Amino acid sequence: MIAQPEPKKDVLARRDAIVAGLRALLPPDGVIAEPLRLKPYETDGLSAYRQVPLVVVLPETTEQVAAVMAFCHREGVRVVPRGAGTSLSGGALPMADAVVLGLMRMNRILDIDYADRCAVVQAGVTNIGITQAVQERGFFYAPDPSSQLACMIGGNVNMNSGGAHCLRYGVTANNLLGLRVVTVEGEVLDIGGAHMDAAGYDWLGLLTGSEGQLAVVTEVTVRILRGPEGARAMLAAFRSNEIAGACVDSIIASGIIPVALEFMDRPAIHACEAFAHAGYPLDAEAMLIIEVEGSPAEQDDLLGRIKDICNRYDPISLKVSQSAEESAAIWKGRKGAFGAVGRISPDYLCMDGTIPTSRLPEVLGRIGAMSAEYGLQVANIFHAGDGNLHPLIMFDANDPESFRKAEHFGADILRLCVEVGGCLTGEHGVGVEKRDLMGVQFTEIELDQQRRIKSAFDPGWLLNPSKVFPLKAPPALTQAA
Amino acid sequence: MQTNFTAEQLRDPDTAASNQVLRTCVHCGFCTATCPTFVLLGDELDSPRGRIYLIKDMLETGRPATEEVVRHVDRCLSCLACMTTCPSGVNYMHLVDHARTYIERTYRRPWHDRALRWVLAQVLPRPGLMRVALYGARLARPVVRLLPQEGVAFKRLRALLTLAPARVPPPSQVETPQVHRAIGARRGRVALLAGCAQQVLDPAINEATIRLLTRLGVEVVVAKGAGCCGALTHHMGRHDPAMASARANIAAWSRELEGEGLDAIVINTSGCGTTVKDYGFMFRTEPAPWQERAERVSALALDISQYLTRLGYAPTREAPGLTVAYHSACSLQHGQQVTSEPKALLRKAGFAVVEPAEGHLCCGSAGTYNLMQPEIAGRLKERKLANLNATRPDLVAAGNIGCITQLSGSGLAMLHTVQLLDWMAGGPEPEAVAARRREKGAV
């Protein structure tokens, strides 16, 4: 189990009064306090870590969120915001003395402005829900994390999520125009809006990726884009991870930027094929999904050049998707990849490091060696184009020793990423999972700088306090570094 | 994910099976997105992942089921959208079936709940009783207005009376045990599950099925001793009656199999099809010869659209210039993963086929769900009707009587897919189609 800050004894002691206070602020079914009903809220997408919360609230409006925040602030109660609960870094892991603030009921699309190409949605709208709302008019919302079917935009903002297509379209931060947030004191603030770059400090940039530690996001204004003329995916199968990695590096080095460039190794290919029936090459050691878009002529030109590069790496097969259905199946497999690994292993830890693409072959080789050393299988699935690795370490949670090894193995992979010039997290956020590794990437001075930013927004460290930073008392706000 | 069962607990085959299901779930949360109750209620506890967690806790602790768990498990439609979505291949159906049996065994429901369940479990699987009950309900219709607005029991009674069709069709002759001979050279021999509730609610569906199959050269057996598939009681957690129904069917079809033989067991009510295809699992621990027989029956079970696709269907009439919205019944699309066949057949028959938005979401029928959970069922129905109407269809086709009943009476012409296929291949024009065509002609 992961270490948590000491629960506040006075809060635990006042539990009944706190629950009653929250009930007064919300609709009758908006407060969950019975122990049995709290249990399913004890974890998120990283189910190895669990903690039953004090109480769960499910507000339906920004006003209700503000009321809850003001109440918790007054009472000195910690708050853990939660969207769909799909975080792979334990971003929504509760605390024993904290209110879990679930935003799932805030799932309305508030406004769509096609002329100015933006949409205003509540935090609990799913990522794909935005695209679904605008696709009839030929638009889409670009960032597409693998969990886009379920994950919610509020969580995307807080983790600055990416996705397969961020190689071309950028991550959440690049597709965001404005936020409505509730501060820890319960004040409602509007930041940015339906226009580029507001005057003054870039608050939007600061809040994006702040992992629910600075404010609670309740509404989001996103940029929507007109869809491309067409897109086609290609599957390239190779004889080893290293060869596929070298091919990725050559594609990027050639200056071609496909819209997506994804990597899967043998275990991942087999698990995903069993789920999606997409025609993945089962004889390959590694496979790339390469997608290009544009007019048919542009697509042909790009695919031709990419094929030439692939051919230099002795591919087992190169296959271009022939229909929209085939492309959909190819992506269904890739997007379901993490879950699909559940078919071959009861549990996994999903890593999220980034590395320079030129180091791909080397890093893949070293991960393979570590896998043999630890005696734990790895499935490699990642956004190869931007060097964002997602090795999935397979283990058996019913065997504590296996879990301990998996944790160490994961830490070693992330250290390796930092060592070769990359970083701890590409898109899943630090959460609780990589919290204790932050020292590998940052000095104490750097960490304290960041902690002071948190203190400036949330002096009492009430908002999602057990995440991101190794547990220790925050530095004084004014103290010099 | 991690589970906590003792070796002793795992000796129980049901617990062992559920443990396997739980271990396959990686708690990724993808399934929440397509779960109708999560979409409506926005609470983890009303999502598949939340239910899995509640059930896991209930089974691990071995505690009698509590009201909190029952509330959320009862709200589950068993639509199985979560299984279609789950990348990991979690068999939620087997888990929730186990939970329902466990609840039935360890939890005492309020009296009115018990009474309603008892009545439904007695009436629905028995066509004779059900016909009587529907006449009764029709007579009682005027009472609906007098019922109090509040109270679960009254809400359910209201749902029950409102759902009963205004017209109860007379019983059909085709469903009594008999052999319907193939017309022309015999190309196949199948058993048809004549079902229970469907016979009463809309005998035209079986009539169309038999007409079409025999015309295509298939001998259709309505086997003696076969009846309700057991799904209705199975989903209420009533293990023994469900097994008894299933056993009767398995026995009846096995006799046919050992006699003249069967190429398939054809089912035109997809809710039943899902259950018949699961007989193999339900009988996995039964002594010989039941286990093998059940497996054989499950392996032979095919939805009518699957069988017609295999057989090769071709229309004989001119395309009628009608647009059909295809409503994908959950038991067909999620339970049996049959999605493309019905649409392809309808297209082949000459219809323009359209599909509503949110096609993966349940219409709220879900067996007896619309009687037990009228509020959620009502909201799902409205949502489905709006999505169907947005496609501006002439007709709506579905492969399940439950959906047809749920969505009827709101101005849409609801038909079973096989009725349209039969018509285009030489069968009589269904009344609902004729009415629609008259309307169109008048415009």
Ligand code: SF4
């Ligand atoms: S999608 Fe499957 S693996 Fe993921 S939480 Fe749902 S049931 Fe579990």
Ligand code: SF4
């Ligand atoms: S069966 Fe349907 S209602 Fe039940 S949990 Fe699965 S998706 Fe939700």
